[in-house]
Amino acid sequence: MRVTVIGGGPAGMAAALSAKRAGAEEVLLLERAERLGGVLPQCIHTGFGVSYFKEDLTGPEFAERLERLVAKAGVEVWLNSIALQAFPDRQLLVSTRLGLRALRPDVLIFAVGARERPRGAIAIPGDRPAGVFTAGTAQYMTNIQGLQVGREFFILGSGDIGLIMARRFTLEGLIVHGVAELMPFPGGLSRNVQQCLRDYAIPLYLSHTVTGVRGKQRVEAVTVAPVDPNGYPLRDQERTYAVDSLILSVGLLPEAELLRQAGLTMAPETGGPAVDQYYQCEREGIFAVGNGVAIWDLADNVAETAEVAGRAAVLCPPGRGWARVEGRGGIRVVIPQRWRLEDRDLVLHFRAGKPTIAPRLRVTCKGQLLARRGYAALRPAEMEEIRIPAEKLAMVEAGDLVVLELEEGSGG
Amino acid sequence: MDKEERSGQISNLSPGDGITLTCITCPVGCELEVTLEGEGEVRVLNNRCPRGVDYAVQETTAPERTFTSTVKLRGSSLERRLPVRLDRVIAKARLLEVAEYVRTLEAQVPVTMGDVLQDDLLKLGANLVASRSVKE
Numbered sequence: 001m002r003v004t005v006i007g008g009g010p011a012g013m014a015a016a017l018s019a020k021r022a023g024a025e026e027v028l029l030l031e032r033a034e035r036l037g038g039v040l041p042q043c044i045h046t047g048f049g050v051s052y053f054k055e056d057l058t059g060p061e062f063a064e065r066l067e068r069l070v071a072k073a074g075v076e077v078w079l080n081s082i083a084l085q086a087f088p089d090r091q092l093l094v095s096t097r098l099g100l101r102a103l104r105p106d107v108l109i110f111a112v113g114a115r116e117r118p119r120g121a122i123a124i125p126g127d128r129p130a131g132v133f134t135a136g137t138a139q140y141m142t143n144i145q146g147l148q149v150g151r152e153f154f155i156l157g158s159g160d161i162g163l164i165m166a167r168r169f170t171l172e173g174l175i176v177h178g179v180a181e182l183m184p185f186p187g188g189l190s191r192n193v194q195q196c197l198r199d200y201a202i203p204l205y206l207s208h209t210v211t212g213v214r215g216k217q218r219v220e221a222v223t224v225a226p227v228d229p230n231g232y233p234l235r236d237q238e239r240t241y242a243v244d245s246l247i248l249s250v251g252l253l254p255e256a257e258l259l260r261q262a263g264l265t266m267a268p269e270t271g272g273p274a275v276d277q278y279y280q281c282e283r284e285g286i287f288a289v290g291n292g293v294a295i296w297d298l299a300d301n302v303a304e305t306a307e308v309a310g311r312a313a314v315l316c317p318p319g320r321g322w323a324r325v326e327g328r329g330g331i332r333v334v335i336p337q338r339w340r341l342e343d344r345d346l347v348l349h350f351r352a353g354k355p356t357i358a359p360r361l362r363v364t365c366k367g368q369l370l371a372r373r374g375y376a377a378l379r380p381a382e383m384e385e386i387r388i389p390a391e392k393l394a395m396v397e398a399g400d401l402v403v404l405e406l407e408e409g410s411g412g
Numbered sequence: 413m414d415k416e417e418r419s420g421q422i423s424n425l426s427p428g429d430g431i432t433l434t435c436i437t438c439p440v441g442c443e444l445e446v447t448l449e450g451e452g453e454v455r456v457l458n459n460r461c462p463r464g465v466d467y468a469v470q471e472t473t474a475p476e477r478t479f480t481s482t483v484k485l486r487g488s489s490l491e492r493r494l495p496v497r498l499d500r501v502i503a504k505a506r507l508l509e510v511a512e513y514v515r516t517l518e519a520q521v522p523v524t525m526g527d528v529l530q531d532d533l534l535k536l537g538a539n540l541v542a543s544r545s546v547k548e
Contacts, residue, residue, distance in 0.1 A: 045478075146492045
């Protein structure tokens with residue numbers, strides 16, 4: 001069996017590795033950059049690998065560990081190789097240093113990752129000077145290229161990369177004036193609010209947004225205002241910060257172009273393709289893993305779920321049908337969106353739409369209860385899970401709808 | 413927000429005082445309700461695992477953090493910076509000083525992940541090590 005994996009980040013490496021270990025004769029890993037690792041080499045902070053390697057590693061260490069395993073397992077790696085076009089029949093057009101290549105593997109695994117939401121996607125009014133960067137770009141410039149991005153910063157959005165960069169800038173002797181978050185709760189993990197902002201007394205302004213950018217050549221100032229409950233800025237309470245850089249940490253979106261070309265439809269809640277519990281897409285032999293499916297909290301989650309897909313790509317017998325899975329009533333994202341019928345427990349990964357204290361979650365199908373679980377709290381920044389026992393799933397048939405929702409009257 | 417701001421200030425607490433701490437040991441980020449009972453003794457609520465208690469004790473007596481950065485890398489055709497880390501946690505209060513010092517350091521290829529670039533950095537009892545390998 002020939003397996004081709006597109007993308008050499010944590011998802012692609014973990015998928016290639018597990019496909020090889022599961023017995024695939026030929027596994028080819030394509031990476032467009034000059035090194036494996038995806039975003040990990042620029043994520044120089046710790047917090048990686050706690051679950052996958054049982055050790056607290058930096059991003060580069062996590063990448064190198066995986067890279068060594070990939071090499072040892074006998075996965076073929078093509079660097080500087082970009083998949084230009086994908087077709088629904090798994091054909092692939094790849095640009096390599098040796099020229100164009102056409103491939104048609106038995107199994108195609110997309111591990112294409114995500115890109116950052118750019119300024120255009122959030123429509124900040126004002127001038128268009130230099131000095132506006134997405135957090136990941138600033139991180140690449142700082143940690144890989146060794147460039148100084150700016151001197152005085154304001155950060156819009158409280159995603160994890162923005163929080164991490166607030167700390168990084170501060171440790172480099174630069175000044176971070178504050179972080180504005182449109183929502184009334186932080187976008188990143190609580191631990192990062194603590195160790196990246198509070199540790200350095202960097203203010204976090206919840207329910208605030210950037211209302212304008214000023215500057216001719218370079219950013220000279222940004223204006224920031226609180227927003228009302230509908231998200232409209234309260235202009236009379238605007239404040240001005242004299243900064244030379246605005247950093248955007250306003251979320252990630254799966255990089256979907258190739259997936260669309262392959263004939264897959266994107267789920268509106270995730271921005272990625274609908275997958276089953278083995279990360280197989282709606283087309284047989286096409287899998288999608290990692291942040292190309294949905295945005296996970298951690299590289300560990302990405303690697304672990306990709307591992308499931310790599311193994312299944314080789315070992316899974318043809319399915320006997322699928323049921324749909326849907327999140328409702330306070331549940332924003334559910335992975336998988338399709339359940340391939342089988343006699344095993346099913347773990348659903350989900351994200352709540354807003355912070356909820358002491359909620360009860362229920363999973364039903366055709367009016368029957370499949371699982372119920374209480375949580376101390378649900379936070380939108382954190383992906384949670386619920387397990388449904390195999391014996392409860394026995395009544396679910398192909399084409400049925402499984403619904404995941406918060407119980408009314410629970411939570412607050 | 414006011415409450416959150418205050419929870420970061422734990423230096424002038426006396427026994428009986430209660431604070432909220434966000435545990436940073438793992439990604440779960442438990443919001444610990446911590447009450448000081450005496451020197452190095454705390455009562456902790458809301459922790460989902462025993463590490464929360466260790467964290468609360470450490471954080472209310474001598475807070476510690478990991479440290480990572482990059483240094484200039486010489487001799488590589490591909491990479492300009494080398495990611496580095498300290499191989500054990502250090503006092504939180506020393507972070508800025510350590511960062512300033514590490515900015516003056518450089519490394520030379522070839523370097524292997526785990527190589528000690530400087531031992532006992534600033535006499536903190538922690539070594540500065542390479543976070544990745546760069547062969548050429």
